[in-house]
Amino acid sequence: MTTRQCTCGVVSVVLDLASHREYGGGVCSGAMEETACRLERYRDLVDDWDALLEASRRPLPLVVWENPLRRAHVEQLALASGLNATASIGDLLQTRGFDVGSLAWRGDAWRVGGLDKPGRTLEHYLGLMHVQEEVSLAPSTVLGAQAGETILDFCAAPGGKTACIAVGMDNRGTVVANDLRPQRLRPLRANCERLGIRNVVITPINGTRFPLDAGPFDRMLLDVPCSCEGNLRDSRPAPHGAAWGAVDGRGGLQATLLGRAWKLLRPGGVMVYSTCTFAPEENELVLDYALGADATIEPFAIDGLRHDPGVTIWAGRSLRPDCANLARYWPHHNDTGGFTIARVRKAVIDA
Amino acid sequence: MRDRYEAVDGNVYAEWWQEQFATPQATLSGCSFWRRGRHSIWIAAGDVDPGALAPVDGVGIPFLRIAREVWKPTLVAVIEFGLEARRNTVDLDRDECARFLDRETIEFGDARGDLQNRGYVISRHAGVPIGCGLWRRGSLESAVPKGRRLTEVDLPRSSPWLKSDGPRYVELWADARQRDEGDPRGIVEEG
Numbered sequence: 001m002t003t004r005q006c007t008c009g010v011v012s013v014v015l016d017l018a019s020h021r022e023y024g025g026g027v028c029s030g031a032m033e034e035t036a037c038r039l040e041r042y043r044d045l046v047d048d049w050d051a052l053l054e055a056s057r058r059p060l061p062l063v064v065w066e067n068p069l070r071r072a073h074v075e076q077l078a079l080a081s082g083l084n085a086t087a088s089i090g091d092l093l094q095t096r097g098f099d100v101g102s103l104a105w106r107g108d109a110w111r112v113g114g115l116d117k118p119g120r121t122l123e124h125y126l127g128l129m130h131v132q133e134e135v136s137l138a139p140s141t142v143l144g145a146q147a148g149e150t151i152l153d154f155c156a157a158p159g160g161k162t163a164c165i166a167v168g169m170d171n172r173g174t175v176v177a178n179d180l181r182p183q184r185l186r187p188l189r190a191n192c193e194r195l196g197i198r199n200v201v202i203t204p205i206n207g208t209r210f211p212l213d214a215g216p217f218d219r220m221l222l223d224v225p226c227s228c229e230g231n232l233r234d235s236r237p238a239p240h241g242a243a244w245g246a247v248d249g250r251g252g253l254q255a256t257l258l259g260r261a262w263k264l265l266r267p268g269g270v271m272v273y274s275t276c277t278f279a280p281e282e283n284e285l286v287l288d289y290a291l292g293a294d295a296t297i298e299p300f301a302i303d304g305l306r307h308d309p310g311v312t313i314w315a316g317r318s319l320r321p322d323c324a325n326l327a328r329y330w331p332h333h334n335d336t337g338g339f340t341i342a343r344v345r346k347a348v349i350d351a
Numbered sequence: 352m353r354d355r356y357e358a359v360d361g362n363v364y365a366e367w368w369q370e371q372f373a374t375p376q377a378t379l380s381g382c383s384f385w386r387r388g389r390h391s392i393w394i395a396a397g398d399v400d401p402g403a404l405a406p407v408d409g410v411g412i413p414f415l416r417i418a419r420e421v422w423k424p425t426l427v428a429v430i431e432f433g434l435e436a437r438r439n440t441v442d443l444d445r446d447e448c449a450r451f452l453d454r455e456t457i458e459f460g461d462a463r464g465d466l467q468n469r470g471y472v473i474s475r476h477a478g479v480p481i482g483c484g485l486w487r488r489g490s491l492e493s494a495v496p497k498g499r500r501l502t503e504v505d506l507p508r509s510s511p512w513l514k515s516d517g518p519r520y521v522e523l524w525a526d527a528r529q530r531d532e533g534d535p536r537g538i539v540e541e542g
């Protein structure tokens with residue numbers, strides 16, 4: 001049992017971590033007051049406050065995506081199971097009796113009900129599919145990496161987003177997957193190996209001192225360590241030990257990482273800056289501080305995945321106007337976790 | 352974990368793989384090979400290059416362990432490159448597959464026991480490679496790594512194809528490097 005004093009001092013909540021896990025995700029009723037209190041600072045940004053809190057209570061749907069690098073294996077298993085060779089992983093799981101539903105915005109990923117232990121399936125063992133929270137699939141879509149390009153994933157562990165990027169490149173080009181945290185390198189390597197990703201180089205380098213002569217890169221993903229407010233529906237603890245919702249001044253590190261990464265991006269290249277938190281202090285304010293005149297935060301939209309725009313004023317501070325092009329994903333809009341994504345293009349310097 | 356990854360000429364390893372598993376020529380074409388430490392060969396896409404990056408914790412995927420007399424393919428290499436293997440493969444039914452993934456030894460107890468060679472063969476289920484095992488004297492010792500072990504695997508739905516179609520063993524030599532010239536001891540069992 002853990003007692004946590006809410007930062008506003010109004011509510012003292014006992015958060016029972018054991019029952020939190022038994023729920024399989026979501027936030028147990030005893031902590032709902034804390035959730036509401038922590039998110040209160042965003043009330044003006046949210047269109048339906050009650051719907052947000054309701055979504056917070058529900059466990060996350062389990063989502064799997066099919067690995068295109070293992071298409072031939074999927075075909076073989078499909079035939080062996082009496083299905084057509086064109087059958088997908090979703091079809092294979094459906095024949096097993098699981099409740100399978102397509103995503104609105106991707107044809108190669110599905111929500112699967114009743115699959116309690118996906119890691120025990122032969123399909124997962126063979127690397128035919130990967131389990132990943134739905135909204136965290138979005139950064140790779142926004143990045144749009146092409147076969148043959150050089151990509152840098154600056155904070156790559158545990159490797160789900162790295163894998164999303166790399167499998168779309170047909171093992172051509174290079175993805176440098178970097179992460180400082182030693183305990184997270186093992187799952188990063190394991191995921192890349194299991195999925196058969198052969199165009200990845202894994203580096204354990206402090207991002208703030210990443211060698212500049214390693215660049216320039218065509219595109220990069222900067223999915224920075226953050227306060228993980230968007231993980232409010234996740235049963236697992238925050239990956240780097242952050243107290244949930246503790247907006248505790250990570251902006252300095254995030255801005256430093258962004259500044260370093262920017263120097264490694266080629267002119268004309270694209271960077272995706274993303275967090276699993278809602279705090280503008282870790283999103284718009286970081287972008288406003290660290291980006292210069294050679295950067296443009298570009299608008300984008302993913303058909304079937306609703307987002308809200310970024311803020312251009314926060315806590316009395318005016319920000320660069322293109323912060324409005326950032327995308328903020330609220331849990332109640334798409335029945336996902338929370339996420340924030342910005343797509344930034346570096347200007348081409350005229351000769 | 353942070354050994355250097357040295358680019359090497361992978362022809363000898365690719366040729367061993369071709370000989371051992373009779374995969375098509377195109378299977379390993381265009382790949383680059385890297386040596387980590389003394390005994391570990393990794394394989395990556397052709398245009399991957401760590402360049403000046405250091406330290407490096409992985410280049411592509413692990414391919415081959417060359418420490419001992421008998422070379423051992425890695426689990427990920429067998430799954431990645433073993434789909435079209437036509438030699439040194441053993442097909443397992445549902446029960447055998449589950450036991451193999453649980454790191455058990457499968458006894459076949461038949462004439463295959465007179466094969467003197469021993470070496471690593473590809474185990475398959477439902478036509479897909481699931482790992483390699485050490486074959487010797489009619490028994491198949493699962494070489495699934497401890498960290499990948501599945502004690503209760505959830506398998507795709509069964510169909511008659513899984514058990515009886517196709518030959519059970521395909522050209523079982525055990526190890527290409529120990530095979531005598533002109534005496535392949537290959538056995539192709541017709542379905």
